[in-house]
Amino acid sequence: MPPYTIVYFPSRGRCEVIRMLLADQGQSWKEEVVTLDAWGQDTLKASCLFGQLPKFQDGDLTLYQSNAILRHLGRSFGLYGKDQREAALVDMVNDGLEDLIRHRGQLFLRNYEEAKAQCLKELPGHLKPFETVLAQNKGGQSFIVGDQISFADYRLLDFLLNHELLFPGYLNDYPLLSAYVERLRARPKLKAFLDSPEHVNRPISSRLKI
Structure with a gap:
């Protein structure tokens, strides 16, 4: 079992x-x-x-x-970073995503189409912090924190993929995040x-x- x-x-x-x-x-x-x-x-x-x-x-x-x-x-x-510094950054990313997920949840409890439109309007500002953190780690060519995957990567990937269902193709406007998603998706077991x-x-x- x-x-x-x-x-x-x-x-x-x-x-x-x-x-x-x-x-x-x-x-x-x-x-x-x-x-x-x-x-x-x-x-x-x-x-x-x-x-x-x-x-x-x-x-x-x-x-x-x-x-x-x-x-x-x-x-x-x-999956929690290699030291306390990385663990703190992993927590920061996860907590930032938690704020957004709660915000999205409140939006979609109202009118669905209005919530979807507002979500799309807010998306650039909401994604910018994660682009910034990603770019600060090896120019955005690695994981969100450090050189190994963390639970924050799975959380961010889940968030980004859910938005792909809502707004197909939106990641084309975010090349750094788009490449990040493709790298994670290519991991054999995850794929x-x-x-x-x-x-x-x-x-x-x-x-x-x-």
Whole structure:
């Protein structure tokens, strides 16, 4: 039996980055899919520590909160920078993405088309900090921090790929980020996951149907 179990909705949401990381690290995991109807019955919600999913099992360790899960896996697989300086930068990138993801979530709870238009308008300003950090590391020709992949790379890749679904071709305007995405996508195990039907057919959000 795989040592890891992901309990989540039938969507990418907060868990696709975790799946990317595990796949790229050659790990297997079990999925327990929770439908919105089942979640609405409140029994499972009441059993979750913060009343939220994802829930993540690593052997006898149960974790909630997606960022805590990412940091745990980052430490487990050496994906947290090579020293304290790099770890701080990894945290900075991840926290910056967290702010954007929360902002996007609030937007899309309103009118979908209006939210999409605003998202596109804001995109250059929102991507600029990540372009800056990337450019500062070997001229943008490596990972977001240091010379080895970190959990922040998976988080940024997930963010950029989700926007490719919303705005096909938008990365053409961001050559540094576009090349970065292609480098990560070329990693064999990650490529196999990203090309899999499980990933391709999984919506970004089960609630918003995108």
